[in-house]
Amino acid sequence: MKELSQAILNSKKSKIRKLFDMLLQSGPEAISFGIGQTDFTTPAFIYDGIIQALREHKTLYAPALGIPQLRKAIAEKFRNENQLSWIKTENTIVTNGGSQALTLTYAVLSNPGDEMILSSPNFISYYYLADYFHIKCVEVPRQEDYSPNIEMIKEKISSKTKFILINSPNNPTGYVYSESEIKAIVDLVQDHDLYLVSDEVYEKFLYNRAVHISPGSYPGMDERTITLNALSKSFGATGLRCGYIGASLPIIQNMEKYIQYTTAGVNHPVQYGAVRALKQSEKMNFPDIIERYNKKRIFCVKRLRELQFEVVEPQGAFYLMPKLNQAWKMTADEFSEDLVKEQKVACVSGTAFGSFSENSLRISYATTDEKLEEGFNRIEKFLKNRNLI
Ligand SMILES: Cc1ncc(COP(=O)(O)O)c(C=O)c1O
Numbered sequence: 065m066k067e068l069s070q071a072i073l074n075s076k077k078s079k080i081r082k083l084f085d086m087l088l089q090s091g092p093e094a095i096s097f098g099i100g101q102t103d104f105t106t107p108a109f110i111y112d113g114i115i116q117a118l119r120e121h122k123t124l125y126a127p128a129l130g131i132p133q134l135r136k137a138i139a140e141k142f143r144n145e146n147q148l149s150w151i152k153t154e155n156t157i158v159t160n161g162g163s164q165a166l167t168l169t170y171a172v173l174s175n176p177g178d179e180m181i182l183s184s185p186n187f188i189s190y191y192y193l194a195d196y197f198h199i200k201c202v203e204v205p206r207q208e209d210y211s212p213n214i215e216m217i218k219e220k221i222s223s224k225t226k227f228i229l230i231n232s233p234n235n236p237t238g239y240v241y242s243e244s245e246i247k248a249i250v251d252l253v254q255d256h257d258l259y260l261v262s263d264e265v266y267e268k269f270l271y272n273r274a275v276h277i278s279p280g281s282y283p284g285m286d287e288r289t290i291t292l293n294a295l296s297k298s299f300g301a302t303g304l305r306c307g308y309i310g311a312s313l314p315i316i317q318n319m320e321k322y323i324q325y326t327t328a329g330v331n332h333p334v335q336y337g338a339v340r341a342l343k344q345s346e347k348m349n350f351p352d353i354i355e356r357y358n359k360k361r362i363f364c365v366k367r368l369r370e371l372q373f374e375v376v377e378p379q380g381a382f383y384l385m386p387k388l389n390q391a392w393k394m395t396a397d398e399f400s401e402d403l404v405k406e407q408k409v410a411c412v413s414g415t416a417f418g419s420f421s422e423n424s425l426r427i428s429y430a431t432t433d434e435k436l437e438e439g440f441n442r443i444e445k446f447l448k449n450r451n452l453i
Pocket residue numbers: 100160161162163164187231234235263265294295296297302305306307
């Protein structure tokens with residue numbers, strides 16, 4: 065038989081999936097710190113919109129760009145919440161979750177031989193999509209506090225660089241870019257005639273005084289920025305598969321072609337729920353959610369420090385990325401696999417998130433307080449059984 069696509073053959077099964085497979089075999093007492101979704105689910109005001117759309121038989125194809133009401137609501141959201149004053153309805157497209165927003169972005173920007181730059185560790189799909197679209201992913205290690213190394217990013221820019229990709233608040237580190245870091249990236253993009261991809265799916269998850277800044281709001285960034293977002297994290301709606309993009313008209317027009325010939329649009333009734341989500345987002349009561357998540361975040365930082373991990377306190381998203389104590393002489397792959405086998409607790413090894421985090425774990429605290437407490441007690445037991453603490 066002839067060989068299948070090399071780009072896909074060479075991409076390994078996601079470490080997160082492998083971990084979940086192991087966890088599934090662990091039975092009911094398994095605890096997952098591996099999951100990238102909230103512990104709350106989609107509220108009724110959103111799914112009522114979907115149910116009503118179903119009753120009205122909105123089950124034929126939707127327009128490839130998305131239904132006009134939703135595109136209008138997306139444009140309003142970008143203007144009001146993200147200060148992207150240049151965005152009109154025509155600058156938007158509805159996608160199958162944040163994941164398809166990323167796929168479309170890579171599809172319209174990449175030519176074979178091009179390069180893209182990101183800071184590692186970073187979200188798993190960015191690396192695989194680069195292979196699928198035959199674009200070289202140039203990784204720049206984050207600094208000790210997980211901030212971007214702007215000088216090194218600048219050094220890595222070449223005539224082949226097509227775009228810089230940022231994700232703030234970040235999965236897996238929880239890092240939130242400061243205003244000066246966003247400005248520095250914007251300057252690099254403008255000085256070197258690049259595009260900037262800004263993945264903002266965690267924009268609502270901010271702690272202390274952290275603020276989210278959309279780089280597309282800077283003067284001159286309208287042609288250069290692709291801003292992507294999704295209902296998944298903010299609205300507890302990972303299963304609805306609804307995301308969206310704001311970008312310049314030529315970019316949106318090319319994305320429309322790609323959607324037409326690949327997925328032929330996004331789930332039609334779900335888009336009516338998404339209109340309600342964006343137009344009535346105050347019903348989510350984000351301050352309450354953030355207060356709850358902030359308590360979980362503080363608890364995890366405290367427990368990890370007690371257990372002698374090295375921790376950078378995250379300011380956003382719902383992840384922490386602690387480093388294993390060097391004295392333990394364990395890799396994160398070993399730690400993660402042994403922990404799930406012995407204590408039935410799943411934490412993802414840092415090796416899933418690029419080249420510079422082989423001694424780190426990603427912990428998601430988007431779970432109940434009881435599970436957090438029990439999970440950390442089991443990690444303590446795991447370390448004590450090995451006389452590591
Ligand atoms: C940074 C980041 N971007 C995009 C996505 C994809 O989101 P969705 O579930 O909407 O496809 C995720 C999901 O975990 C993510 O963490």
